[in-house]
Structures are given as structure tokens and as C-alpha cells.
Amino acid sequence: MNNKFTFGLLVFLAGGVTAFLIISQLSFKEDTETVAEEQTTVSMVPELPAQMDFAGEAVPLDRRDVQERLDRELLYNYYYKPNVLFTIKLANRYFPAISERLKANGVPDDFKYLCVAESNLMATAISRVGAVSFWQFMNSTAPQYQLLINNEVDQRYDLEKSTDAACKYLKQAYDRFGSWTAAAASYNCGMGGYNNQATFQKTTHYYDLHLPEETNRYIYRILTFKHLLNNAAAMGFVLDSTDLYEPVPFREIEVTRTIPNLATFAIEHGTTYKILKLMNPWIKGRTLTVRPGRDYVLKLPEE
Structure with missing residues (x-):
């Protein structure tokens, strides 16, 4: 009875060791392949042009x-x-x-x-x-x-x-x-x-x-x-x-008089204050003062 138990235990342990070795080998192989793949990726560098x-x-x-x-x-x-x-x-x-x-x-x-x-x-x-x-x-x-x-x-x-x-x-x-x-x-x-x-x-x-x-x-x-x-x-x-981002189609309006409210101006010209500002990022305020002898050109969406 003891001999049978001992023999069975040895067989069980041997099987466990064998399984562990197989799993370890597979895991090592996967890790090695992953490292190799990462190293290959990292080692890819852009070539310098021959002349420029x-x-x-x-x-x-x-x-x-x-x-x-x-x-x-x-x-x-x-x-x-x-x-x-x-x-x-x-x-x-x-x-x-x-x-x-x-x-x-x-x-x-x-x-x-x-x-x-x-x-x-x-x-x-x-x-x-x-x-x-x-x-x-x-x-x-x-x-x-x-x-x-x-x-x-x-x-x-x-x-x-x-x-x-x-x-x-x-x-x-x-x-x-x-x-x-x-x-x-x-x-x-x-x-x-x-x-x-x-x-x-x-x-x-x-x-x-x-x-x-x-x-x-x-x-x-x-x-x-x-x-x-x-x-x-x-x-x-x-x-x-x-x-790719396309150029934004626009029309231009020459402004020779002060615009007291740019939001109202935008709506009157078929757009919004937001679009007016996006198309004319040089405008800082909510109004546009046009002094004598000066004029501005605003971009607005195409009609």
C-alpha cells in the first residue's frame, strides 16, 4: 500500500514538473518573441537624405x-x-x-x-x-x-x-x-x-x-x-x-465704418460670432473701431 502510494506520488510530481517545464518554455518563447519584436520596432530609425x-x-x-x-x-x-x-x-x-x-x-x-x-x-x-x-x-x-x-x-x-x-x-x-x-x-x-x-x-x-x-x-x-x-x-x-483639412472658402467684406456689435454684424451677414472670430482670429474684441483713414477686410463664409 505504501509502495503504491509512493509510486503514484512520484508519477504525479514528475507530471507536474514536466508540465511546468513545457509552460515555462512556451512562456519564455513568447516573452523572447515579444522582446525581439519590440527591439525590432525600436531599432527602426529614419534614414538621413543623401543630399538636401x-x-x-x-x-x-x-x-x-x-x-x-x-x-x-x-x-x-x-x-x-x-x-x-x-x-x-x-x-x-x-x-x-x-x-x-x-x-x-x-x-x-x-x-x-x-x-x-x-x-x-x-x-x-x-x-x-x-x-x-x-x-x-x-x-x-x-x-x-x-x-x-x-x-x-x-x-x-x-x-x-x-x-x-x-x-x-x-x-x-x-x-x-x-x-x-x-x-x-x-x-x-x-x-x-x-x-x-x-x-x-x-x-x-x-x-x-x-x-x-x-x-x-x-x-x-x-x-x-x-x-x-x-x-x-x-x-x-x-x-x-x-x-486633409481643406482651405476654408470665404468671401471678403471691406469695413470702413465702426462695427459696435460684432455678433449682430455676423448675424446680419448670414453667419455667427463664433465663425466670424474663427475666420478672423486677429479680431480681439466684441467691437471693431474703424478710425479715419483706416479700413479692415473681414473674411466671411461663402454665400
């Missing part, structure tokens, strides 16, 4: 420091996929208007990617230092480029007018430094800041200058957005045309 230019000026990608700086920005932004996808959607809406104003002002089309680097094409973007909207003009700088700011109006939020203002700055910077790349970099640190560094280091060539870290990264951020948006599908950012 900004506004027709070659990027010296044969230099190690240039390669590594571009690689850093590309990695950071490539894996921030929601932001890239959202930017692609917005670019379909805003790039046509931005490109039209850049062309009209004689500024290279690549500067639309500077606008992306500044604000991600968000009309409501506000920086930690108070720069606002598409081109991130400061309150103190905007009037120098004919952007009106008062209690009722802030034209930094007007896409066309702020693009024209940015063009004025960039053309001045180009005339000063003789390079669109330098002009773009100075948009981050100011013409005075860039000139101080260039004077001390005895070169205006952006890729040869040691600049504050934010400006050191700035051009590479612009280049990254140019690369990602121009090669979106090939890099895995696939959107159907129906996913």
Missing part, C-alpha cells in the same frame, strides 16, 4: 556635426507621429496661402517650413515669452513690420499680413548676411544676435557658427519638417486626401 538644400543653399551633409544634428531633430520629430500627422493636415489648408505671399514678396518657398518650426501652423500658438500665432511675432517687434496691435485688433494672427511681415524681416536679414539660411537662423536669435556671433567668429556661414543651443537646433528643425512633409508617405505618414 534650404532655399537653394546646399546643406553640407558630408560633415559629421551636420549629420548628427539633423539626425537628432529627425528622430525627435519622426517619433512624434501625432504632431507630424496633424501638421500634414494643417499644411494642406495653410500652405497655399503662405506660398502665395512668399512668392509675391520674392522669398523662397522653403520658408513655409520655418512657419511650421515656429508654430506648427497653429493660429493660436503662444510661446513662453509671448510670441504669437503663425510666425511668432513678439508684441514689441510686430509694429516695426506694420502689424497693428491694440485693444481690439492683433494682426499677428492674420495669416496673410503676418506672412508679409515675416517676408520683410527675412529680406532685410538676407540683404545683411547674404544667405537665406543665415536669414532663417536670425529669425530665431535676431539679426543683432546673429551679427554679434558672426562678427566675433569671423564668418556669417550658419554651419560654421557656434550659436546658442536653440539657434543651433533651429535650422535642423526646419530641415526636418521639410524632409518629413515632402516625403510623408514614404516615411509612413499615410493620409487619405479626405483626411
Whole structure:
């Protein structure tokens, strides 16, 4: 009786050990496959382009420091996929208007990617230092480029007018430094800041200058957005045309007299105060005062 019990117990234990080993092997295999899959995913990195230019000026990608700086920005932004996808959607809406104003002002089309680097094409973007909207003009700088700011109006939020203002700055910077790349970099640190560094280091060539870290990264951020948006599908950012945000159709009304109540004005013109504000984000208040010698153009939905 005892021998039978002992034998049965041994058989039971042997079976349990065998089952444990089988389960352990299967679990280990699954864990190994999961780790391998995760490692494969993590190890996938975007390739740097073989060559690249900004506004027709070659990027010296044969230099190690240039390669590594571009690689850093590309990695950071490539894996921030929601932001890239959202930017692609917005670019379909805003790039046509931005490109039209850049062309009209004689500024290279690549500067639309500077606008992306500044604000991600968000009309409501506000920086930690108070720069606002598409081109991130400061309150103190905007009037120098004919952007009106008062209690009722802030034209930094007007896409066309702020693009024209940015063009004025960039053309001045180009005339000063003789390079669109330098002009773009100075948009981050100011013409005075860039000139101080260039004077001390005895070169205006952006890729040869040691600049504050934010400006050191700035051009590479612009280049990254140019690369990602121009090669979106090939890099895995696939959107159907129906996913893209279309430009909002509008009609324009010239306003030469004060509007005491913008909500009433909107209703009288077949829309709402909300839509009026969305289509004209440069309007701050509930009224619009039109002083002698001035006029405004409002965008309203197409009839």
C-alpha cells in the first residue's frame, strides 16, 4: 500500500514538473518573441537624405556635426507621429496661402517650413515669452513690420499680413548676411544676435557658427519638417486626401465704418460670432473701431 502510494506520488510530481517545464518554455518563447519584436520596432530609425538644400543653399551633409544634428531633430520629430500627422493636415489648408505671399514678396518657398518650426501652423500658438500665432511675432517687434496691435485688433494672427511681415524681416536679414539660411537662423536669435556671433567668429556661414543651443537646433528643425512633409508617405505618414483639412472658402467684406456689435454684424451677414472670430482670429474684441483713414477686410463664409 505504501509502495503504491509512493509510486503514484512520484508519477504525479514528475507530471507536474514536466508540465511546468513545457509552460515555462512556451512562456519564455513568447516573452523572447515579444522582446525581439519590440527591439525590432525600436531599432527602426529614419534614414538621413543623401543630399538636401534650404532655399537653394546646399546643406553640407558630408560633415559629421551636420549629420548628427539633423539626425537628432529627425528622430525627435519622426517619433512624434501625432504632431507630424496633424501638421500634414494643417499644411494642406495653410500652405497655399503662405506660398502665395512668399512668392509675391520674392522669398523662397522653403520658408513655409520655418512657419511650421515656429508654430506648427497653429493660429493660436503662444510661446513662453509671448510670441504669437503663425510666425511668432513678439508684441514689441510686430509694429516695426506694420502689424497693428491694440485693444481690439492683433494682426499677428492674420495669416496673410503676418506672412508679409515675416517676408520683410527675412529680406532685410538676407540683404545683411547674404544667405537665406543665415536669414532663417536670425529669425530665431535676431539679426543683432546673429551679427554679434558672426562678427566675433569671423564668418556669417550658419554651419560654421557656434550659436546658442536653440539657434543651433533651429535650422535642423526646419530641415526636418521639410524632409518629413515632402516625403510623408514614404516615411509612413499615410493620409487619405479626405483626411486633409481643406482651405476654408470665404468671401471678403471691406469695413470702413465702426462695427459696435460684432455678433449682430455676423448675424446680419448670414453667419455667427463664433465663425466670424474663427475666420478672423486677429479680431480681439466684441467691437471693431474703424478710425479715419483706416479700413479692415473681414473674411466671411461663402454665400
